[in-house]
Amino acid sequence: MKNTFYTTTAIDYPNGRPHIGHAYEKIVTDSYARWYKLLGKEVHYLTGTDENGQKLIESAKAAGLDTLEFVNANVEIFKELCAKANIQYDDFIRTTEKRHADTCVELWKNLESKGLIYHGHYSGNYCLSCESFYTEAQAPDGNCPEHHKPLELKEEEGFFFKLSEYQNWIIDHLKANPDFIVPTARYKEILSRLENDDLRDLAISRPSQGWGVPVPGHDKFVMYTWFDALINYYSALTTDQREKFWPADMHVIGKDILWFHSVIWPCMLKASDLPLPKQVYVHGMVLAEDGKKMSKSLGNVVDPFEMLEKYPTDTFRYYMLKNISSSGDGKFSEQELVDKHNSELANDYGNLLMRVIKLGLKSFPDKVYNAEGVTQEIDALPYFERAKEFMEKREHNKAIDAIWDLIVSLNVYVNDKEPWKHKADEAAFAPIAYNCFYGMAAASYMLQAFLPNCTKTALEYIGSSVNGSELMEFGKATYTPQPPEALFPKVELK
Numbered sequence: 001m002k003n004t005f006y007t008t009t010a011i012d013y014p015n016g017r018p019h020i021g022h023a024y025e026k027i028v029t030d031s032y033a034r035w036y037k038l039l040g041k042e043v044h045y046l047t048g049t050d051e052n053g054q055k056l057i058e059s060a061k062a063a064g065l066d067t068l069e070f071v072n073a074n075v076e077i078f079k080e081l082c083a084k085a086n087i088q089y090d091d092f093i094r095t096t097e098k099r100h101a102d103t104c105v106e107l108w109k110n111l112e113s114k115g116l117i118y119h120g121h122y123s124g125n126y127c128l129s130c131e132s133f134y135t136e137a138q139a140p141d142g143n144c145p146e147h148h149k150p151l152e153l154k155e156e157e158g159f160f161f162k163l164s165e166y167q168n169w170i171i172d173h174l175k176a177n178p179d180f181i182v183p184t185a186r187y188k189e190i191l192s193r194l195e196n197d198d199l200r201d202l203a204i205s206r207p208s209q210g211w212g213v214p215v216p217g218h219d220k221f222v223m224y225t226w227f228d229a230l231i232n233y234y235s236a237l238t239t240d241q242r243e244k245f246w247p248a249d250m251h252v253i254g255k256d257i258l259w260f261h262s263v264i265w266p267c268m269l270k271a272s273d274l275p276l277p278k279q280v281y282v283h284g285m286v287l288a289e290d291g292k293k294m295s296k297s298l299g300n301v302v303d304p305f306e307m308l309e310k311y312p313t314d315t316f317r318y319y320m321l322k323n324i325s326s327s328g329d330g331k332f333s334e335q336e337l338v339d340k341h342n343s344e345l346a347n348d349y350g351n352l353l354m355r356v357i358k359l360g361l362k363s364f365p366d367k368v369y370n371a372e373g374v375t376q377e378i379d380a381l382p383y384f385e386r387a388k389e390f391m392e393k394r395e396h397n398k399a400i401d402a403i404w405d406l407i408v409s410l411n412v413y414v415n416d417k418e419p420w421k422h423k424a425d426e427a428a429f430a431p432i433a434y435n436c437f438y439g440m441a442a443a444s445y446m447l448q449a450f451l452p453n454c455t456k457t458a459l460e461y462i463g464s465s466v467n468g469s470e471l472m473e474f475g476k477a478t479y480t481p482q483p484p485e486a487l488f489p490k491v492e493l494k
Contacts, residue, residue: 005036005043006245008233010253010261011050011093014074015059018081020286020294020332021254023304024324026087027317028283028396029252034088034449035391035399040469044245046236047082048093049075052212053225055128067211071096084308085317086452093236095229101213103235104228107272108216116162116271122203125151132226133203146256158205158221166267167199173266179279181262182394183327186255186282190262202227202264230265234274247275250394255282281394284329286320291331302332310494314451315341321450322400338493345454348407349443350487353458356414356436357481363423369434371475378413378435380406380442380472387446396450403446410439437462437479445471454487 009029012022026047033045051071060070075094082089093100111117124133127144133154139145171194174180174187181187204227205215212222233248253261261280269276287293288300295301307316319337324330360367383406390399414436422428441462444455459467463480470476 002244003041004245004249005033005041006248007033007036007043007045007250007252008248009047010251010257011048011095011229011232012078013053013056014049014051014071014078015053015056016074018078018304020302020304020307022078023081023085023316024286024320025252025254025283026082026089027085027320028326030085030087030089031317031321031396031449032250032252032391034452038445038449038469039388042244044091044237044241045089046091046093046233047087047089048091048232048236049078049095050225050229050232051075051094051096052222052228054206054209054211057209057211058128068096081304084305084313086313088452091236093232095213095232100228100232100235104213104223104231105216107231107234107268108223110272111161111268112216114271116165117159117204118162119158120160120201121155121157122160123153123155126154127151135197135200156203156207158203158207159215159218160201161204161227161268161271163202163264163267164199166270167194169270170194170199170263170267173270173276174262180276181258181280181282183282185327186258186262190258193259194263199263226260226264227268230260230268233277248277250279250281251277252281252283254285258282279394284325284327286324287329287331289331289333302334307334307337311337311341311491312453312488314454315345315488315491318345318400318451322397322404324397326395326397335493338491341488342490344404346486346488346490348404348411349458350454352407352411352414352436353440353461353487354484356419356433356440357461357484359420359423360429360433360481361483363429364426367426367430369430369437369479369481371434371478374431374434374475376435376474377431378410378439379474380439380446384442384446384472400447400450403443406439406443406446410436410443413439434479437464437481438474438477441471441477441479445469458487 007029009025029045033043037043056071057067060067063070079092125139126133127147129147134144134151139151142151143149144151174191178187181190204224205221206224208220208222213228215221215223234246237246251261266276290300292298292300319340383402386402387399390402417432419429419432441459441464444458448455461482461484463482464471464477466477
């Protein structure tokens, strides 16, 4: 069995600046990538940009720029967001890269050789913003269900993929693999739609405007952006990487693109005789504080760059991961972010570390704490097991809650044991301190996936003689605490 984990975000459309949903998806995926590294897996984390959409031509013209110049500038802003949010991706794929186009052409020719691509004409209701056709069942009022704008009737000639031939297969695949789509509500939604609507063949080309991946042998057409965009998860990998990491373990996406990832993409792979991804994890939407969808016209948009400028990166990550439900939509409140920083990060976690380490350094300077003669009173392993279970279920917010239960129990332990009463009695003080250092080191180890900056600092302050998974083993380490500074200085709403 492979000891690898390949995870991806959706690739972002560089039509403007990244919004908070982009930040959320990258942070969520980053936390899973770091978590599986923590568990000893070889991880590959892919993100990138979807650059072949026809709408980019229009947007570039409106900005008075060449299309590539426009796209390049926006791609750099997406990369900047990754840097500011401490996103540790392994590869950043751009769909204008040659490696991507080459793979798309290869896959197209493969499908064509099997008679699964044909030339024809199509008429339907189209949304330019989505670059997608919608059926009457999907848009009964004639408006795009995503952008709420009137759809326009569009007639095109082009190429089609015989998606309809895979209806029974994809239904059977979903029924045999109920964890293919999580959470369960999204799985049921897709299965119900497949069982109640006929799959139609998919238009997979657009007339060329000089931008996009050319259809092989037919230069007046380019591949439909959704057809080529999905292939990025495969095209980004070298031959050796495909052997090691494919199929992907988890695609992390928003609910608005679920159909493409849970139906069209698996059918494309099946038709190409390629293994299917193991799971599509669908996160919710980050809503405004008033519970409404963020919109410039409503004036309720939260800029992730502004938040990352005002508050510590780990505070932003913690709030997004713990307070937005892993399985549904969640409201973003800056006041709540500040409150969580001060009460949970600063008090529960940071202050716990400070009070024990400072007391130890003041009472017994230069002491090295070891497990000799110490009775174990703190056991971090049950909390670790609970966190593992939640991460496997794609419930990262509950995993953080499980780890936080350990931090809460450590605070209770310190209050009950009152180590300050033993600051002149090393024999009484040392066992309490050792248990605390072990618990704090174990909690910090587990939290590395979510709070990579502060946990690194915390572990330096604790001064453990071991690292990695050995931090979870009671009695394994000695601790030489170092003078600490506040991990999370109090903040106010700015």
